[in-house]
Amino acid sequence: xxxxxxxxxxxxxxxxxxxxxxxxxxxxxxxxxxxxxxxxxxxxxxxxxxxxxxxxxxxxxxxxxxxxxxxxxxxxxxxxxxxxxxxxxxxxxxxxxxxxxxxxxxxxxxxxxxxxxxxxxxxxxxxxxxxxxxxxxxxxxxxxxxxxxxxxxxxxxxxxxxxxxxxxxxxxxxxxxxxxxxxxxxxxxxxxxxxxxxxxxxxxxxxxxxxxxxxxxxxxxxxxxxxxxxxxxxxxxxxxxxxxxxxxxxxxxxxxxxxxxxxxxxxxxxxxxxxxxxxxxxxxxxxxxxxxxxxxxxxxxxxxxxxxxxxxxxxxxxxxxxxxxxxxxxxxxxxxxxxxxxxxxxxxxxxxxxxxxxxxxxxxxxxxxxxxxxxxxxxxxxxxxxxxxxxxxxxxxxxxxxxxxxxxxxxxxxxxxxxxxxxxxxxxxxxxxxxxxxxxxxxxxxxxxxxxxxxxxxxxxxxxxxxxxxxxxxxxxxxxxx
Amino acid sequence: xxxxxxxxxxxxxxxxxxxxxxxxxxxxxxxxxxxxxxxxxxxxxxxxxxxxxxxxxxxxxxxxxxxxxxxxxxxxxxxxxxxxxxxxxxxxxxxxxxxxxxxxxxxxxxxxxxxxxxxxxxxxxxxxxxxxxxxxxxxxxxxxxxxxxxxxxxxxxxxxxxxxxxxxxxxxxxxxxxxxxxxxxxxxxxxxxxxxxxxxxxxxxxxxxxxxxxxxxxxxxxxxxxxxxxxxxxxxxxxxxxxxxxxxxxxxxxxxxxxxxxxxxxxxxxxxxxxxxxxxxxxxxxxxxxxxxxxxxxxxxxxxxxxxxxxxxxxxxxxxxxxxxxxxxxxxxxxxxxxxxxxxxxxxxxxxxxxxxxxxxxxxxxxxxxxxxxxxxxxxxxxxxxxxxxxxxxxxxxxxxxxxxxxxxxxxxxxxxxxxxxxxxxxxxxxxxxxxxxxxxxxxxxxxxxxxxxxxxxxxxxxxxxxxxxxxxxxxxxxxxxxxxxxxxxxxxxxxxxxxxxxxxxxxxxxx
Numbered sequence: 001x002x003x004x005x006x007x008x009x010x011x012x013x014x015x016x017x018x019x020x021x022x023x024x025x026x027x028x029x030x031x032x033x034x035x036x037x038x039x040x041x042x043x044x045x046x047x048x049x050x051x052x053x054x055x056x057x058x059x060x061x062x063x064x065x066x067x068x069x070x071x072x073x074x075x076x077x078x079x080x081x082x083x084x085x086x087x088x089x090x091x092x093x094x095x096x097x098x099x100x101x102x103x104x105x106x107x108x109x110x111x112x113x114x115x116x117x118x119x120x121x122x123x124x125x126x127x128x129x130x131x132x133x134x135x136x137x138x139x140x141x142x143x144x145x146x147x148x149x150x151x152x153x154x155x156x157x158x159x160x161x162x163x164x165x166x167x168x169x170x171x172x173x174x175x176x177x178x179x180x181x182x183x184x185x186x187x188x189x190x191x192x193x194x195x196x197x198x199x200x201x202x203x204x205x206x207x208x209x210x211x212x213x214x215x216x217x218x219x220x221x222x223x224x225x226x227x228x229x230x231x232x233x234x235x236x237x238x239x240x241x242x243x244x245x246x247x248x249x250x251x252x253x254x255x256x257x258x259x260x261x262x263x264x265x266x267x268x269x270x271x272x273x274x275x276x277x278x279x280x281x282x283x284x285x286x287x288x289x290x291x292x293x294x295x296x297x298x299x300x301x302x303x304x305x306x307x308x309x310x311x312x313x314x315x316x317x318x319x320x321x322x323x324x325x326x327x328x329x330x331x332x333x334x335x336x337x338x339x340x341x342x343x344x345x346x347x348x349x350x351x352x353x354x355x356x357x358x359x360x361x362x363x364x365x366x367x368x369x370x371x372x373x374x375x376x377x378x379x380x381x382x383x384x385x386x387x388x389x390x391x392x393x394x395x396x397x398x399x400x401x402x403x404x405x406x407x408x409x410x411x412x413x414x415x416x417x418x419x420x421x422x423x424x425x426x427x428x429x430x431x432x433x434x435x436x437x438x439x440x441x442x443x444x445x446x447x448x449x450x451x452x453x454x455x456x457x458x459x460x461x462x463x464x465x466x467x468x469x470x471x472x473x474x475x476x477x478x479x480x481x482x
Numbered sequence: 483x484x485x486x487x488x489x490x491x492x493x494x495x496x497x498x499x500x501x502x503x504x505x506x507x508x509x510x511x512x513x514x515x516x517x518x519x520x521x522x523x524x525x526x527x528x529x530x531x532x533x534x535x536x537x538x539x540x541x542x543x544x545x546x547x548x549x550x551x552x553x554x555x556x557x558x559x560x561x562x563x564x565x566x567x568x569x570x571x572x573x574x575x576x577x578x579x580x581x582x583x584x585x586x587x588x589x590x591x592x593x594x595x596x597x598x599x600x601x602x603x604x605x606x607x608x609x610x611x612x613x614x615x616x617x618x619x620x621x622x623x624x625x626x627x628x629x630x631x632x633x634x635x636x637x638x639x640x641x642x643x644x645x646x647x648x649x650x651x652x653x654x655x656x657x658x659x660x661x662x663x664x665x666x667x668x669x670x671x672x673x674x675x676x677x678x679x680x681x682x683x684x685x686x687x688x689x690x691x692x693x694x695x696x697x698x699x700x701x702x703x704x705x706x707x708x709x710x711x712x713x714x715x716x717x718x719x720x721x722x723x724x725x726x727x728x729x730x731x732x733x734x735x736x737x738x739x740x741x742x743x744x745x746x747x748x749x750x751x752x753x754x755x756x757x758x759x760x761x762x763x764x765x766x767x768x769x770x771x772x773x774x775x776x777x778x779x780x781x782x783x784x785x786x787x788x789x790x791x792x793x794x795x796x797x798x799x800x801x802x803x804x805x806x807x808x809x810x811x812x813x814x815x816x817x818x819x820x821x822x823x824x825x826x827x828x829x830x831x832x833x834x835x836x837x838x839x840x841x842x843x844x845x846x847x848x849x850x851x852x853x854x855x856x857x858x859x860x861x862x863x864x865x866x867x868x869x870x871x872x873x874x875x876x877x878x879x880x881x882x883x884x885x886x887x888x889x890x891x892x893x894x895x896x897x898x899x900x901x902x903x904x905x906x907x908x909x910x911x912x913x914x915x916x917x918x919x920x921x922x923x924x925x926x927x928x929x930x931x932x933x934x935x936x937x938x939x940x941x942x943x944x945x946x947x948x949x950x951x952x953x954x955x956x957x958x959x960x961x962x963x964x965x966x967x968x969x970x971x972x973x974x975x976x977x978x979x980x981x982x983x984x985x986x987x988x989x990x991x992x993x994x
Contacts, residue, residue, distance in 0.1 A: 223854065264854060351861045357853055360884055424937065428889035431924035436886060461926040464933065470926075 001042045001051050003035070004078060005059040021129035024081050024110065026088055026137050040085045052078045073117040077130075080109040097152070100144035104176050111138045111183050118190050118202065125196075128205040135184050135212050142180035143219065149175065174220055181216045181225075188213055188229065192236055203240055206233070207250035214257040226261055252281045256293055263296050264354060271300045291317050298324055299358040306365050306479060308332060323349055331362055334369030336399060367399075368433060368457045372477045374398045388460070388471040395469065396426040423467075430469055433458035455479065542587035543573060550592050557594040568593035726791035728752065734759045738781035745789040753792055759783055760800060773811045780804040784823075798827050798834035805839070809904045821846070837870040838900050844876035845905040848883060851985070856880070872899045879906070888917035892939030912984035914938050914949060919977045922958075927971035931959065934968055953980045 004023060011019035028035040043051040053075040084106035091098035111134040117123040118131065150173065188209040194202040210229055217225045233240075243251060259274030275297040282289050294309075294317065301307040308328045314321040323346060330338035343350070343360060350356035374394055378387040436457055459472035476482060549555060550569050556562075572593060576582050591599070729750030736751065751759065760783065767776050784804070787797050805820035821843060828836040840863070847856040867873050875894060882891040891913060895906050917938055921929060931943050940946035943966065950959060950968065958973040959966055 221858070266853070347860070351857060354854075354857050356860060357857060357884065360881065363885055424933075425887070425889045428887055428937070431920050432886040434924040435920040462924050463927075464925055464929055 001039065001055040002059060003042075004039055005052075005055040008056065008074065008078075009059055015126055017126050017129035020127055021133040024077065024114075024130060024133055026084065026107065026141075036085045036089060040082065040089055043082065045083075048079050048082050049075060052082075069120070069122045073113075073120070073122040076113045077110065077117060080106070080113045084110050097148070100141060100148045101176065104138075104141040104145040104180075107134075107138055107141045108179070108183060110134055111187075115183075115186055115190060125194075125200050125202050125204055128202065128208070131187055131190075131205055132208050132212075135187050135209065138180050138183060139177070139212060139216055142176040145176040146174050177216060177220055181213065181220060184209065184212050184216055192232060198241055204246070206240065207243075207246050207254045211250065211253040211257060214254075214261075218257075218260075223261065223264060226257070230258065230261070248281055248283075252278050252283075252289070255281070256289070259293075259300075260296050263300060263358070266358075268300050268304050271296065272304050275300060287317065291320055294320055295323070295353055296355065299355045299362075302331075302362050302365065303358065327359065327362065331366045331369065334366055334371075334373050336363070336366055336370065339363055339366045364432070364436060364457060367429060368477060368480075370398055371395060371430070371433065371458065372480060372482065375471065375476060375482070385473075388473055388476065390469050390471065392423045392426055392430070392462070392467050392469060395430060396423045399426060399429070427462055427464065430458070430462060434460060434462070540582055540587075542585075543582060546587040546590060546592075547573070550594070555592055555594065557598060560594045560597050564597060565593045568597055572596075727789045729755070729786060729790055731755065734762050735779060736782040736786070738778045738785065741785065741789075745785075750789055751786050752790070753796070756783060756786055756792075756800075757796060760796075760803070764803070767807065773807070773813070776807060777804075777811075777813065777816060780807070793827065793830065793832065795833040798824065798832050801827065802834055802839070805842075806901055809842070809901050812904070812908075837867060837873050840867060841870075841872035841876040841900065841902055842905055844873070844880055845902050848876075848880055849905060849909045872902065875899055876902065883913060886916075886920065888913065888920065889937055892917075892937065895939050910939075911949075912981070915953065915977060915981040915984050918950070918953075918955075919975070919981045921968075922970040922973040922977060923975065925970040928960075928967045928969045931966040931968055953977060 007023045008020070011017075011023060022029070026036070053071055056071050056074060056078075084103065087099070087103040087106040091100060091103050114123070114131055114134040123130065188206070191202045191205040191209050196202070210233065213229055214226050217223055243254075255274045255278035259271050259278055262268075262274060263271035275293055279290065279293045279297055282293060284290075294313075298309050298320075301309075308331060309320075309324055311321075311325070314325060326342035327339065327346065330336075330342050339362070343356075343363075346359075347356060350359055375386065375388075375390060378390065380386055434456055437455065455478045457477070459476050459478065460470050462469050547569065550565065557565075572590075573582075576585055727745050727747050727750050729752040730747050731749050731751045732755055733751065734755065736749065759779075763776060763779050763783070766772075780800070780803075783800055787793075787800060801820045801824050805817050805824065808814075808817035808820060821839065824834070824836075824839050825843075828834065828839070840859070844856070844859055847859060863873065863877075868877065875898060879891060879894045882888075882894065895903070895910060898906055918934075921934065921937070931947060934940075934950075935943050935946040938946060938949075940949065947959060947966065950956070955968075955973060955976060958969045958976070960969055961967075
């Protein structure tokens with residue numbers, strides 16, 4: 001117990017939040033692997049409270065006069081912590097199935113005593129890392145507890161209630177994590193509702209708790225809830241410190257999540273902005289985080305700027321490379337069959353990351369590139385101007401060319417064997433090129449100004465009776481230099 | 483004279499609020515019941531109450547009431563109050579139905595006999611409401627010793643051996659009760675306490691008691707009561723959330739009511755009956771096509787399945803059929819409820835047609851333009867499922883729309899498996915507007931109406947022309963050389979507004 005209390009006073013003397021947070025870490029530091037064991041063995045349930053408050057008082061530097069509420073609060077926290085350690089050790093050392101639910105419940109007590117410490121005003125804002133540690137591990141224990149339950153029950157929970165109208169519901173699948181989300185939400189409220197002057201306000205904990213909530217909501221597959229948090233944040237933006245003044249890790253994570261939320265809402269311009277700044281601010285050595293950011297930024301840029309990742313960009317991240325390289329190559333070449341193969345092969349991964357439905361739209365770019373090639377293959381007239389009238393059947397031939405070898409299912413059903421006769425589907429695809437409007441972001445100087453214009457992929461019109469496409473003489477393929 | 487309490491329900495003016503059903507009037511009356519001595523044993527008339535509710539009761543009814551309260555007819559297992567309630571119900575019912583004169587009161591079974599009959603049918607172990615005695619210490623005692631063997635044997639026999647006179651088996655504390663209430667009032671010291679119960683507290687405690695009783699009955703299916711009161715049974719008190727109900731109703735049809743308390747086995751139909759019900763409903767649906775009726779019936783059918791925890795292939799088919807009917811009638815709320823349940827049921831591998839309904843799910847999310855859910859559906863599909871014709875059709879419909887390939891989409895629309903077309907109908911108009919906008923901008927100077935008809939999957943030129951006119955585009959139709967043409971070059975962005983309106987978010991109740 002003395003060890004713990006010495007750590008406590010040391011952190012207090014230093015005024016170091018991280019050191020203080022380390023005193024309630026459920027993971028032993030590498031330098032002291034027996035820490036949890038030692039603390040747990042030091043006392044028992046009967047005397048835990050007395051032991052802690054005694055040790056806290058005893059080890060206190062006489063020079064520092066601490067008011068009593070602090071001792072009380074920390075006695076409560078460390079007592080809850082001691083019980084949690086007991087549950088953790090039991091789970092880790094058991095030979096049978098570890099009971100993470102018990103760990104979760106015990107840790108929830110730790111989190112609640114910490115929250116109480118803040119709401120009663122005893123804990124100051126420099127101790128916020130304590131809140132972070134409590135919240136962070138609450139989430140991980142909740143996930144473990146739910147996995148526990150799922151493994152033991154296996155399958156959908158059927159309600160047994162007499163009053164339920166219908167047979168089944170899938171509630172209870174993430175029971176503990178949902179519970180954890182509520183506790184973390186209280187932490188968030190604790191921070192956002194603090195009216196103290198900024199320098200001593202808990203508002204500094206806002207982005208950390210927000211990120212923790214986002215993480216939890218994403219895991220729970222209820223991303224919609226994140227929007228409430230964003231709304232609350234923007235409502236109190238005026239009396240919050242500027243985003244830039246928060247610790248960089250908080251900002252990067254926050255921007256990443258906002259970017260992904262916007263991405264899923266199909267607000268690609270906002271997604272681009274947030275993900276780009278997350279990417280720029282992210283620590284270069286945080287490979288995993290950069291991968292995560294890029295896995296959304298790449299599809300976003302594909303749509304907003306028709307930009308494809310260069311091999312150089314992908315090279316440090318083999319995982320991203322294998323994910324995006326085939327698709328990128330297909331688009332660049334304008335090969336529809338290669339595109340279809342790539343997206344079919346990557347479907348599982350893409351769907352898992354929720355980028356499939358966005359990447360799918362890259363097919364338009366792929367097709368545009370193909371049609372552009374057809375145009376460029378055309379003859380030049382005497383004045384050096386390119387022929388802007390292109391037969392539909394030429395486009396059709398180009399599309400079919402790519403497909404002949406491929407095993408694509410889908411759009412070529414009627415084209416096979418009826419070449420030249422029915423090009424209605426090709427017309428339809430060309431019509432889409434002319435009709436579809438995509439955002440074109442143009443950045444004039446890096447990270448200074450971004451203009452989003454909406455443009456068609458192709459300019460011109462179809463003259464159906466004559467079976468030709470009349471392309472615009474100026475910039476038939478906007479944004480491609482032609 | 484007749485206790486006022488009996489006359490109350492048939493004299494609406496004497497009640498603060500008019501009573502509509504027997505049940506409400508019963509509970510409203512409770513507060514007055516206790517202080518008024520029962521007829522047979524009270525020499526003096528109840529004071530003002532009787533005057534107020536003066537009514538000329540037939541002699542036969544009076545005799546019936548007297549017999550009901552007579553000491554020798556008291557049944558130990560039936561608390562007096564319950565008997566009184568029953569009695570009032572009988573009389574008020576017959577008064578309401580104007581059968582007071584027609585009923586042969588002399589032969590009509592007494593209320594307590596009716597209650598016994600009612601109980602005998604389910605053959606339940608009934609929790610004898612301790613409050614019926616009005617003796618609180620004793621009632622406490624009863625609760626405590628409830629699980630002991632001797633007591634349970636007694637109770638069981640008093641409940642089950644209906645032919646016998648239960649008197650000698652009556653637990654000692656009940657002996658007091660058979661005596662008339664008036665005597666109680668005089669001889670018992672706890673008169674004041676009694677008054678309390680009769681006052682405000684009584685209706686509440688009675689209510690609780692009724693609830694408890696009901697729960698107890700529901701939790702104990704009939705045949706179980708034949709066995710001795712096993713300790714395990716005693717240790718798990720039956721509750722709303724406990725164990726499936728086993729239905730006893732034999733009716734094929736049943737109106738749907740949302741449950742507000744534990745289900746009553748008497749109104750729940752067991753599986754064999756439900757199977758017949760489904761056949762019956764299927765035939766009826768074919769014949770009459772009355773959706774509000776069929777929906778109601780299916781809901782009660784589903785409810786009966788739920789309360790009995792029946793999760794079999796039959797359950798799946800009930801939900802499937804209901805979902806299909808709802809789909810056919812465009813009732814998306816109900817359809818969604820079924821779809822949610824089916825999803826859970828399919829995950830239990832109970833049979834049915836999971837692919838068909840997965841396909842519907844995909845089509846439905848096209849309709850709601852819900853990308854998040856669509857992504858989840860895609861994530862859940864197995865390669866085998868993706869090869870299923872219906873699922874594949876839905877997936878193709880999705881991807882053609884995502885890429886704006888209206889040409890293929892409308893071909894798929896015209897060739898939809900199962901009942902998917904009902905779902906596709908919901909978004910086909912908006913996709914047509916999209917295609918119309920597209921064609922107007924991409925084609926110059928015009929296209930034949932025929933082309934438009936074919937590309938957008940209309941059945942005839944007339945139909946497609948009507949579609950264009952419905953959206954205000956008649957001026958862009960022109961007849962030339964015996965052919966109707968759509969002047970796309972002129973229309974340009976004309977249909978954009980209609981298109982954009984059509985694509986506004988879809989919001990449907992009960993959405994998963």
